[in-house]
Amino acid sequence: MGELPPFAGSKDTFIEVAHAQLRKHKQGAEGDVFLSQKNPADGRVITALSDGLGSGIKAGVLATLTATMATKFIASDIPIKKAAQIIMNTLPVCKERGISYATFTLVDIEPNSTVRVIEYDNPPYILIRKQTFVEPIKEFTVIERKNKKTAPKKEAVVQYSQYEALPGDRLVFFSDGVTQAGMGSVHYPFGWGYNNVQNYILEKIEKNPEISARDLAKAVVNQALQIDSFKAKDDITCGIIYSRKPRDLLVLTGPPLYPERDADLSRLFASFSGKKIVSGGTTANILARETGKKISVCLKNLDPKIPPESVMEGADLVTEGIITMGSVAEILEQGKYSDSAKVNAAVRVVELFLDSDRILFVVGTKINEAHQDPNMPVELEIRRNIIKKTANLLQEKYLKEVKIQYI
Amino acid sequence: MKKVKVSICTGTACFVMGASEIMMLEDSLPEDLKNSVDIEIDGVSCLEKCGNAQNGKAPFVLVNGEVLSAATISTVIEKIRAIAEE
Numbered sequence: 001m002g003e004l005p006p007f008a009g010s011k012d013t014f015i016e017v018a019h020a021q022l023r024k025h026k027q028g029a030e031g032d033v034f035l036s037q038k039n040p041a042d043g044r045v046i047t048a049l050s051d052g053l054g055s056g057i058k059a060g061v062l063a064t065l066t067a068t069m070a071t072k073f074i075a076s077d078i079p080i081k082k083a084a085q086i087i088m089n090t091l092p093v094c095k096e097r098g099i100s101y102a103t104f105t106l107v108d109i110e111p112n113s114t115v116r117v118i119e120y121d122n123p124p125y126i127l128i129r130k131q132t133f134v135e136p137i138k139e140f141t142v143i144e145r146k147n148k149k150t151a152p153k154k155e156a157v158v159q160y161s162q163y164e165a166l167p168g169d170r171l172v173f174f175s176d177g178v179t180q181a182g183m184g185s186v187h188y189p190f191g192w193g194y195n196n197v198q199n200y201i202l203e204k205i206e207k208n209p210e211i212s213a214r215d216l217a218k219a220v221v222n223q224a225l226q227i228d229s230f231k232a233k234d235d236i237t238c239g240i241i242y243s244r245k246p247r248d249l250l251v252l253t254g255p256p257l258y259p260e261r262d263a264d265l266s267r268l269f270a271s272f273s274g275k276k277i278v279s280g281g282t283t284a285n286i287l288a289r290e291t292g293k294k295i296s297v298c299l300k301n302l303d304p305k306i307p308p309e310s311v312m313e314g315a316d317l318v319t320e321g322i323i324t325m326g327s328v329a330e331i332l333e334q335g336k337y338s339d340s341a342k343v344n345a346a347v348r349v350v351e352l353f354l355d356s357d358r359i360l361f362v363v364g365t366k367i368n369e370a371h372q373d374p375n376m377p378v379e380l381e382i383r384r385n386i387i388k389k390t391a392n393l394l395q396e397k398y399l400k401e402v403k404i405q406y407i
Numbered sequence: 408m409k410k411v412k413v414s415i416c417t418g419t420a421c422f423v424m425g426a427s428e429i430m431m432l433e434d435s436l437p438e439d440l441k442n443s444v445d446i447e448i449d450g451v452s453c454l455e456k457c458g459n460a461q462n463g464k465a466p467f468v469l470v471n472g473e474v475l476s477a478a479t480i481s482t483v484i485e486k487i488r489a490i491a492e493e
Contacts, residue, residue: 280419280453281416281417281418281419281451281452281453281455282418282453282455284452284453285452285453285455288452295451295452296449296450297417297449297450297451297452298450299415299430299448299449299450302427302430302431304427305427307417307418307419307422307427308417308430308450310417310450310452318452320417320418320419320422320452321419322419323419323422323423368419368420368457368458369458370420370457370458370465371419371420373420376420376423376424377423377424378423380419380423
C-alpha cells in the first residue's frame with residue numbers, strides 16, 4: 001500500500017451534481033422532481049429536472065414519470081426526439097384541466113465531456129464559464145402529440161443544445177418556482193425574473209469562485225424562498241452540474257487485522273493530500289502512537305446517542321467507529337442531513353462526505369470481540385458491512401466516486 | 408487540594424454500556440467533593456480494555472491511573488471520595 005490507489009476512470013475533472021428543492025407552502029409532496037444517475041464504469045452522468053402540472057402529489061406523479069422515463073431513455077441511447085414524443089404521449093391526463101403536462105430539462109454528460117441538453121418549457125439553463133454566461137446554439141423541434149385533445153393548446157417545442165464541457169463550467173437549471181418567486185409582491189410584481197436569477201448566481205460565484213454545486217443550489221433556492229416571503233408559492237428546485245478539480249477524502253476506520261500493518265496505515269495517513277477522517281477509538285490510538293500526535297476528546301455539546309468527536313493534528317475529524325458510522329449510513333439513507341438540529345460527530349462526517357468528490361475508505365478488518373457480547377444493549381454491526389452500505393449510498397444516491405480497501 | 412484525574416473511555420463498547428452517562432459526571436458531582444478535590448474530567452478515544460475479558464466489563468474509566476470496570480457515575484464518585492479521604 002502506501003501510495004494512494006487511483007480512482008477508477010478518474011480524470012482531472014470531477015462532475016459534481018447537486019440540487020436543492022423546496023415544496024410549495026402547505027403541500028405534503030414535491031411537484032418538481034430532480035433525478036440523476038452516474039455510470040460508475042465510464043462516468044456518464046444523466047440528470048433530469050421535471051416540473052409537473054400543478055403542485056402536490058399529482059404534479060409529483062407527472063414529474064416523476066417524466067424524469068424517470070427521460071433518464072432511462074437517455075441511458076439506453078434512445079434518440080432524444082423519440083424519447084420526448086413517447087413521454088408526452090404517455091403522461092396521464094389531469095382530470096381537472098383535461099391536459100397532460102410536465103416540463104423537463106435533461107442533461108446528458110458523456111465521458112468525453114460532450115454535454116447534451118434537452119429542454120421543454122422549463123426556464124432556459126444557464127451555462128457559466130470563467131464567470132461569464134455562455135449561450136450554446138439551440139435547435140428547436142416541434143413534437144407532435146398523438147392525442148390532440150389532452151395536449152396543451154400551446155405547441156410542444158423541444159430545445160436541443162450541445163457543447164464541450166471545460167473544467168470549471170457550471171450548468172444551472174431550475175423550475176419556474178425560482179424565476180416566478182415573489183410574483184405579485186411589491187418588489188417583484190412579475191417575479192424574481194430570469195435576469196435577476198442570472199445575476200444573483202454570477203454574484204455568488206464572483207464572491208466565492210470555488211462555491212460547490214451543493215452550496216450554490218441551496219443559495220438559489222433559499223433566495224427564491226426569501227423573495228416568496230418564506231412561503232413558497234410554487235415548488236422551487238435548482239439543479240447544478242459543476243465540473244472541477246476533485247476533492248479527495250480519506251476515511252481510516254478500524255485497526256488492521258495484523259498489527260504489522262499499523263505503520264502502513266500511518267504512512268497513508270501522512271501522505272494523503274485531501275481531507276482525512278479517523279473513525280474508531282483504536283484506529284485513532286494507532287495513528288497517535290505511530291505519529292506521536294495527541295488526541296483530545298471534546299466533552300462539550302454531548303449527544304446521548306453519538307459519541308463525542310476528538311481532535312488530532314493532521315486529521316480533519318476524529319470520531320468513534322461503529323455507532324457513528326451506523327448513524328452516518330442512516331442519515332445518508334434518509335437524506336435528511338440539513339434537518340438534523342443537533343450537530344454531532346455523525347452529522348459532521350456526513351457534511352465532509354457531501355463536500356467531497358472522491359472518497360477512499362481504508363477499513364481495518366480486525367474484530368473487537370467485546371462488540372459481539374450478547375449482553376450489549378444494542379446490536380453492533382460489523383464495520384465492513386456498515387462501510388459497504390455507506391459506500392453504496394454515497395455512490396448511488398450522492399454520485400460520489402468511492403473506493404474501499406481492506407487492511 | 409488533592410488532584411484527581413478522571414478519564415472516560417468513549418470507545419464503542421464503553422459508550423453503549425454506559426459511558427455516555429458517565430460523561431455527564433460533572434453535573435452529578437457532590438458539592439463537598441467539588442470543594443475539597445481538584446477534579447479534572449476528560450475523554451479518551453479508547454482505553455483498549457474491553458478486548459480482554461480479564462479486565463472486566465465495559466464501561467472503563469481511569470481514576471488517577473487506576474482502571475474501574477463496569478463503571479457508573481456512583482462508582483466513579485465513590486472512587487474519587489476514597490482518594491480524597493486517603
